[in-house]
Amino acid sequence: MSLPPVVIGLNAVVVAAGEEAPQILVIPREGAxxxxxxxxxxxxxxxxxxxxLREWVSEQAHFQLGYVEQLYTFGDRGREAPLADLPSSTEARIISVGYLALTxxxxxxxxxxxxxxSWYHYFPWEDWRQGKPEIMSQHIEPALRRWVDEAETEGRRDSRRDRARITFGLDGRGWNEERCLDRYELLYSAGLIEKSARDRHSANTSVPVGxxxxxxxxxxxxxxxxxxxxKLKYRPVVFELMPERFTLSHLQKTVEGIVGYPLHKQNFRRALERTGFVxxxxxxxxxxxxxPAExxxxxREALREAQATGISTPRLN
Structure with a gap:
């Protein structure tokens, strides 16, 4: 039995702390x-x-990576469509090793x-810093409810309602910022993003979702x-995104940009003081x-002192 060839790809999600939101390094492609x-x-x-990975980022993006950690290995069949220009035969199975890099x-x-x-350019429903995103109320929630009702109307017993409630916090379930991947995959299952059309030839393309x-x-x-x-909560990784000297307001805005919601200023600073990180x-x-702000x-020596391992992100509301 002849096995199809396997190509290993290397992908980098390079994150920088922008003034308004976390920034992602992307490669523009003409006509694609x-x-x-x-x-x-x-x-x-x-x-x-x-x-x-470092060679490819330097060659394609003209950028030199600093902090890097391996993220995940992606190997679903057909995941490469539309092709990201990896040189391989059409029969090859493309396995990608993803990395997270911070600057x-x-x-x-x-x-x-x-x-x-901005990473919110690609995930606008994830930004709750100014309250509930308009795209949630006007597009995503109504579309998800229709998707849930469709299954129930057809008499199929599935977990659509519970899945939508848990991932998107519907019906008062609350928003968990760490479920970004779960939400993206739910939108895919519901046919609400463009890749659903690519893979299954059916999608609700009337919903603009980034x-x-x-x-x-x-x-x-x-x-x-x-x-x-x-990771913010169990490792001081946010400081990989900070300059050598920073104000506490700058640090708070950076954390808010990452988690996607406003922080309670006093509680954040009290918790930060207890960590000994700054x-x-x-x-x-x-x-x-x-x-003037100090x-x-x-x-870095605070980790050895074992006062804390990460930072608290107390919500404003």
Whole structure:
């Protein structure tokens, strides 16, 4: 029995702390949907997956990676459609190893390289910092309720209602920011994103649910968002997104951008103080129209002191 060839791809979700929202490094493609930085693993050329990943990001995006961790391995059959230009035969099974990379700044990139885009450009329903997103009330919730009612009308017993309630917090169930991937996959199951049409030739394309991407790169990005939101609470990973010196307001806005909801300022700062992760530098930053704010730094030695492992993200409401 002849087995189909397997191609190993390498994908990077590169996150920077933007002023308004977390920024993702994407590769524009003329006449096609943008992609994440990606490329095939070459066992003759790349000693490790990470070395190969760094080479591809540098070549495609003109950006040098810093902090990197392996995210997940993606291998669903047909996941590469529409093809993200990996050089392979049409019969090949494409397995992608995804990575999460963090950088403190969305630095300017040279022409012909990558571009920075807000991750809420691709997941607008995830941004609750100004309250419930309009897309939820006007489009997603009505469409999901129709999807649930459709199954019940046909007499099929399934878990659609419970799944919609849990992932999207319907009927007062509450919003869990870490379920970004679950929500994306539910929208796929309900036929509410463009990839449903690609894979099953049926989708409710009247619902605008964010910018599409090549292959399953938006699913890879959703996996990274869920990972980062959860990891904040048990590792001080947010400081990989901060400059060497920062104000507490800057830190709070960065955390709010990641989790997608406003934080209770006093509770956040009290919890932060208990961790021992930050200390004042004694230097001040002049702010337009306000009092100068003290600059702080991250104390890496706090992890050895075992006061805390992550930071608290108390909601404003």
């Amino acid at each position: 949907d943008p992609s994440l930085p990606f490329g095939p693993f070459d066992p003759a050329r790349h000693r490790t997956f990470e070395i190969g 403190p700044e969305a630095t300017a990139l040279s022409a012909g390289g990558g571009e920075w885009r 910018q599409p991407m090549a292959s399953d790169h938006r699913r890879i990005m959703a996996t990274a968002i869920s990972r980062l939101r959860g 200390e004042g530098t004694g230097k001040m930053l002049a702010q337009t129209g306000g009092r 600059l702080f730094r991250y104390r």
